[in-house]
Amino acid sequence: MNVVFAVKQYISKMIEDSGPGMKVLLMDKETTGIVSMVYTQSEILQKEVYLFERIDSQNREIMKHLKAICFLRPMKENVDYLIQELRRPKYSIYFIYFSNVISKSDVKSLAEADEQEVVAEVQEFYGDYIAVNPHLFSLNILGCCQGRNWDPAQLSRTTQGLTALLLSLKKCPMIRYQLSSEAAKRLAECVKQVITKEYELFEFRRTEVPPLLLILDRCDDAITPLLNQWTYQAMVHELLGINNNRIDLSRVPGISKDLREVVLSAENDEFYANNMYLNFAEIGSNIKNLMEDFQKKKPKEQQKLESIADMKNIKRLLQNPKVTEFDAARLVMLYALHYERHSSNSLPGLMLDLRNKGVSEKYRKLVSAVVEYGGKRVRGSDLFSPKDAVAITKQFLKGLKGVENVYTQHQPFLHETLDHLIKGKLKENLYPYLGPSTLRDRPQDIIVFIIGGATYEEALTVYNLNRTTPGVRTVLGGTTVHNTKSFLEEVLASGLHSRSKESSQVTSRSASRR
């Protein structure tokens, strides 16, 4: 169930099978990302892979003394490039691996292009996803939905990614999905379809308890990505943005050339490996100074606000000139999500405050868009459950007692969902099975996929679940891994804001009427 290892094994196998000699790795844009997540350059150099080329690069030289390992997604354009390549081969011999299922007709046209008999291998190796952590994968898709429904291209990509994941882990799962999300249902059906169609591929040794695939939708929990996440990994992502384990520092003024891009990889950075799941207060003892820096930069009040509990200070806070435009909007979003249907909803007033503060139109629009995206209307389950009120009080009391770690008071909703799932208590009317068969025992191998993107905070949750519940192995995936900014972009890309104006007006109207 280790996704990093699964992909790495595929790559290693490719390289091994090509035998000794100088090698070039031919990839497309996406597979380049996939490979770079699991292999470092020095590692791969040791295996005699010296060059990395893009299949679409026109500037490649004929080097007949090299062997070519092609790792490509089975897309039409890649097949075309490959056909051109085989007609006029630049390398002595070709080992071709597709990251997913390829059609028979494509194989045929490739074969007919190989007049010089340079192809030695054609295989499907299902490393068709970005392995971020051993239990976290992503598909790097931003904006997977149009409105409430799938962008068809992204649906097919997501289906491919998920089925590839299942194949790489050799799991043929039962599927559950979030009933309230149409997208979740569609994806579940698509995955099922592939499994049915490629039933030969999915014939694995049966385990006692079949694995489970749970498909969720981000809109069920729009809170988590809006909160600052206080683990090291999440924080780096929040503040700098991690893309394929890489941080782009090029905008840091005066940074030296070799630091423009820093790779954060648990496999190579001991510090990172040790701390990536620690929440920040815990790391505090390790890098206390770093902590202080952030505290200096941010107003004290705001940090407390990261917990949902004392949202009522928002108004006062909005007037604080130190709060940035973005953070102010974020606060209002959280407030709006929380008190959406509350009788004394003062959202319009807060919106006014935002305007007075000079927060740009773009952000103000986003507030309503977020509500539209993740508001109560679309939520299948109660994100702020009655139990939540108790919990909040509890947390609040704890806070008064001086709990050291105020930064992780928020537990992502996913925690509860998974907790129920593991205990066999997840309601079937909210998360039905696809198809007639249901799981009688408690699940052991769980794959959770969040349409609309997961977060590092949820990754931490899953990590902790893995560590605390023996016998249960959970892998988390998402169309992408979000920070607040990318989440808002996701909301924007879903196109909800265009329609949201009226709906938010409706909301505010109804609120003001009360």
Place this chain on the structure above:
Amino acid sequence: MASLDDPGEVREGFLCPLCLKDLQSFYQLQSHYEEEHSGEDRDVKGQIKSLVQKARKAKNRLLKREGDDRAEAGTQGYESFSYGGVDPYLWEPQELGAVRSHLSDFKKHRAARIDHYVVEVNKLIIRLEKLTAFDRTNTESAKIRAIEKSVVPWVNDQDVPFCPDCGNKFSIRNRRHHCRLCGSIMCKKCMELVSLPLAYKLTSASKDSLSAHTSPSQSPSSVHGSRRGSISSVSSVSSVLDEKDDERIRCCTHCKDTLLKREQQMDEKEHTPDIVKLYEKLRLCMEKVDQKAPEYIRMAASLNAGETTYSLEHASDLRMEVQRVYELIDALSKKILTLDLKQDPPPHPNTLRLQRMIRYSATLFVQEKLLGLMSLPTKEQFEELKKKRKQELERKRILEREAALESQRRLEERQSDLASRATNGEVASLRRGPAPLRKAEGWLPLSGGQRQSEDSDPLLQQIHNITSFIRQAKAAGRTDEVRTLQENLRQLQDEYDQQQTEKAIELSRRQAEEEDLQREQLQMLREREREREQFQAASLHTRTRSLDFRDSRPFQLEPGREPRTHLAHALDLGSSPVPGSAARKTPSPSSALEPSRVWSGPPALGPGFLPQSITSQHSEVPSLNPFDEEDLCSPAAEGAASPPVAEPPCDSAVRAHKEYNPFEEEEEEEAVAGNPFTDPDSSVPSPFDEEDECPHQRPSGPPVPGNPFEEALCTNPFEVDGDSGREGEEPIEEELLLQQIDNIKAYIFDAKQCGRLDEVEVLTENLRELKRTLARQKGGAH
């Protein structure tokens, strides 16, 4: 690092992996590494470390941007936290994910296509062969044409009004030309020519490869395309008017294309670029390193631990060899890096990148492997190490012996307990009777612990040192130094002896205070022992002795008492220990009757022997630790004041009681020490312990009566044994066995010296086997 693109800046050359300092050459890097980082953990992977540094630097940089400047950031250490449970990183290994191969499908489709392609190429080659088979220059045009036409039927002029390639109409001015290879028609503009050299080149290769290319579906008739169409024997006017083709063959663009492709293929097949040759060499070198480096590391580790399994010279040779390979790797990769760099049209950027990457990976390789290449001790250091190890081993052995002794004692106790329970009360008590006495006496010498403390005595250490210096000096042939050293040694020993006698007078209680933990434990045991002894001594007096033990017991007691009477003069005579050893060696209690006979030998060898014996021993067996130990020990056996008192009775009593014990002991002992001299003694641990003590106990006046030299020479302590204990057939067989054991031990030693490890293993196995038989036999005999 994970960047798969060309790294922005690949730092070249010999960078120290720990501090990234650029050192110009292999040697500089190595010496730098040894100087600067030798203390650091050698396992540190430089790459990773530098990465961590990078990441940390980035973090710091980031912080600075965020506002505060803090210089010390990044220096804090960090610890890892753990939640318990199973980290996803530690999930059980998984097999390779699902795969699906399309190769057979692919090949099927390709085969159909390839057949077509290959047939076409082969057909052209065959025709080309026919066209060049005759002497074109000396044949007239008409005849050439006739031959050409016979090779391939020409298309009818009338059938082709337009050039099929460019579409121009044929006329008197735009005449038709025929492809000699396929017979088709084209205009002059679209016509291509195949020069004779090219034709020869293509056809010459085809002769071998043709057969390889043929495939079952190949049948000439099936492939006739429309272009090669109708058969015509009518000679075209246009063709007749052509100039003579003696140097070239006309053909269409299609045929020419196919031929050129073919030529390219042939070229590639034959041509190996320089980089490939160099690279192959480079890989060979790397393989060699992978092979030799672990071997060297094994050697170096062993040598650094002071072991003598490998020879220092051999290891340093190997080191040189590995270093040379490293240099070669460096040189080769450098050569690859600069390959064709100065060529006029500079090489393609990809070529340069390839070269850079090869160089980079070679540098990584050297860096990584170099880290593991620990240095060798110098000769002097090695001697030191050897000495240290020897001492270490000795201490260990003593500890083991102690442990063995204790376990034996426990076993004994248990046995006696068992016996007491098994037999009726009286016999049991009788049996128990002598036991305490024996035990009490056996403990009197204060066995292991005491010696251990003596071992750590600075004086003793100095003696050890000097003896080894003497050995070295001897080896170096410095006789004067040897003499002075020997003088020193004697003085030291005198002093030590004095000390020892003083110590011997002071009782064990005082020593117990000085001793370490183990000693304390022993002390406690002893205390318990004493209690029991008192109790049992009391019972001894009150009860009569048992029938079967009565005979032997007096004898056992006798030697025990005898030494005591000797005690006074034992100190200066130095002959008293021999009874101990003799008794020790006698396999049955009865031999204890004749200790005197045994002692008569050693004293004869006599006084004044000391310096010689020591030096000669050393020269005989230069690096043989066990022997050294032996000579230190055996002469000492004489002087021991208190030990011998207790030991013989203990020994014989033990034997009387439990025959198999000694053998058990022996096996253990030998397995550990592998010392031929220890095993006879080892049957009773305490006497052997005593031997350790000996050099100090040696009386100041007449030195070394018991001649260790002789022993070392004959390598068979059992000769003495044979003298003392004549016991009939059984012992003879035993003797044979023992002798064999000794021989094997000598072989083992020899093999070890020469570094033939595999032999050592085999021999050790043999040895064990023999010992087992011996034990069995002895067990059966008694």
